């Protein structure tokens with residue numbers, strides 16, 4: 001990572017811009033578990049891969065770091081995901097209880113039904129086993145689950161294309177985050193145009209929900225946001241952030257799990273057999289979920305910025321220094337000696353629950369800002385995958401992961417196409 005020539009600088013920036021997630025995978029391959037300084041990017045970008053340093057940065061006990069989300073903030077505004085200090089605590093308290101409230105059985109019931117409907121609609125779209133793109137149907141199902149259980153608003157009031165359009169916004173802002181201003185895409189590109197359309201749709205959906213809010217469940221999460229102190233809350237930003245944080249990530253995880261299972265039909269059969277023998281429970285499925293979250297962390301990296309100079313071990317940061325905690329690098333580095341790039345659920349002990357297995361990865365973050373939706377997400381993912389496995393067998397033609405696209409979560413570029421066959 002040394003050498004500051006213009007050519008080296010441009011190579012690093014091009015790699016980051018083209019596919020930042022694949023760049024993080026390549027850093028993990030070349031320097032497993034090591035913290036790095038990229039002298040050629042953003043004035044010496046710190047990339048954290050060492051789990052102990054990652055814990056220090058994310059626990060932020062020394063109050064050195066603030067959230068850094070770059071252009072995401074300019075697209076959506078200030079919200080619980082981006083604020084710090086007292087502002088963050090105020091915003092956290094608006095939604096925390098709602099995120100933690102749904103019980104496992106409620107999640108299993110609602111997610112089971114929504115993802116069964118998604119599986120059935122995909123099968124109807126390609127009954128002869130032709131390849132069918134699964135991403136949009138999974139996004140919509142995950143958004144509906146979140147509306148019903150966390151927001152407590154009618155999912156039919158959101159446009160069906162909102163999930164797809166929201167992704168355009170974050171594709172643009174992520175691209176901008178990795179692109180120095182001189183390389184900013186001009187506003188007349190396809191991606192800028194669809195991000196603009198996405199933002200307009202978000203605004204009009206939000207206006208419709210706001211108008212009809214008095215008819216929704218009492219004390220729904222949207223009402224809480226709308227009734228919060230207007231001096232401290234940006235309602236559209238808060239709504240959009242919670243929506244995106246809650247469905248995009250879960251949908252990403254489900255899509256990566258279906259992709260992984262499509263590449264391993266024998267694992268599909270083994271899970272179905274366990275579900276049949278154990279009254280709908282499968283320990284193997286727990287380990288598959290943990291393995292997918294380890295290898296494909298939906299949020300591949302977290303951004304922070306130093307508010308003062310600090311030293312921790314070999315890591316030295318200046319005030320204003322940008323830090324990237326590579327969750328890809330942390331998760332892969334932890335098992336550097338055990339084929340970290342292989343999808344291998346057996347690396348977890350037979351009796352590991354998803355939660356126990358997950359403690360060896362950092363896909364939900366760490367410290368005070370750790371994801372509050374982790375338990376919700378794990379149950380939703382489990383119920384979604386069971387709904388698919390009970391209805392369908394699936395195969396995939398692709399043998400490699402290919403390029404990755406990073407919006408809020410990471411996805412295969414151009415999506416995931418599966419060949420489905422009915423089991424019912």
Ligand code: HEM
Nearest residue numbers: 081245246249250253298299302363364365369371373377
């Ligand atoms: C597989 C699914 C999910 C993954 C991998 C995931 C990952 C993460 C990560 C890594 C963070 C920490 C961000 C940081 O420290 O900068 C986070 C924060 C957050 N997540 Fe999740 N998440 C998932 C699902 C959910 C769900 C289902 C919800 C809501 C129901 C949710 C709501 C949030 C919120 C509100 C925050 C901000 C926490 C704060 O700073 O106050 N997430 N998530």
